Amino acid sequence: MTVVERREVALADLLDRLLAGGVVITGDITLRIADVDLVRIDLNALISSVNEQVPSPWGELL
Secondary structure (H helix, E strand, C coil): CCCCCCCCCCHHHHHHHHHHHCEEEEEEEEEEECCEEEEEEEEEEEECCCCCCCCCCCCCCC
């Protein structure tokens, strides 16, 4: 194995890389009994860092 193949990434570095580019999380959960939907939860989340180069989309609202 070469050094590049064995390179380990620290959790902080991984989070920094993910937040720099942004992460989108989506999912659906449905609780049903006897083919009757009782509860439905839809999750849509965007997680990203905000700095001078990438301003907050809510900056004008605050």
